[in-house]
Amino acid sequence: MEKSEKLTLPEILACREVARSRLVAVEEVDLKFSNGELRTFEKIKGGGRGAVLVVPMLDDDTLILIREYSAGTHNYQLGFPKGLIDPGEEPNIAANRELQEEVGMAAHELTFLQQVSLAPAFFNAKMDLFLAKNLYPSRLQGDEPEPLEIVHWKLSDYKSLLAQPDFTEARSISALMLAIDLLKGE
């Protein structure tokens, strides 16, 4: 069950930018697989900065979530505080900063849960997930267009959270389930 030695990466025959916006560039990549098969795939390049997401625990059985406008779906989504890492910033510092900007709390204790990726077939986007405990009030000014709604949820009632129609983000769901898994092992 180790990393495979059998696989040979396809050769990149050509790569060209086919579209560009302010934030992203779309590239078309011509690939030759080791068996000779040719394919052209699209991939999307963003700023290349990593991101962080934090599961904040107000106490041993209370999660803090936020409800925030999501432009991609044009609705409000329930999830955990998150954001991009600033240039030169350490991921745990970024996590504590986002927590202060979005929730108005800082954490004495941050535990790394997992690094996750977003649809690696198309993107090269990494996000570090953290669990935050021992919180204390501390607010930093973020760039949110409106105040975020703060939502408390009982950790023991996580199944009802999973059933909420606006709690859908795979990275928030991963973080929730990994946090539960970590906490039950403590």
Add this chain to the structure above:
Amino acid sequence: MEKSEKLTLPEILACREVARSRLVAVEEVDLKFSNGELRTFEKIKGGGRGAVLVVPMLDDDTLILIREYSAGTHNYQLGFPKGLIDPGEEPNIAANRELQEEVGMAAHELTFLQQVSLAPAFFNAKMDLFLAKNLYPSRLQGDEPEPLEIVHWKLSDYKSLLAQPDFTEARSISALMLAIDLLKGE
């Protein structure tokens, strides 16, 4: 903890396409939030077809995974079989088709786990996660450029799977943890 009644969706003042490739279009959206704040956000529109991902169980303690080339990261990634839903296809049918194309097995028993989204700030992309049990050999021809590497993993050893550097996709991790949660409740 119900769906919030307090939040008023921002008004879309304008929306324009700023980039387009073969597969995606990037739109810029001018928004006016209910407090008067103005923002311009980018969102990425894909084909709009939903997707499915399947956690296949070979037996009560054996997961089946695949290792597949991912163009976005230009490496091989370990994850669960997945793919787009064909036009008019039911999600569970799509799940069983992908399982046959990518693993060469079909399932007598498919259980819906969760619908997840991918970065709703930028995309409107939904994926239905399934657990597949009672498998039997059945192969359908997919459009993969090369045979996928099939990997078996003990479910009880899921922590070592989470530690693999090529098992990173948030949607695969969500599906794994939700499957474990469902199975331990059975």
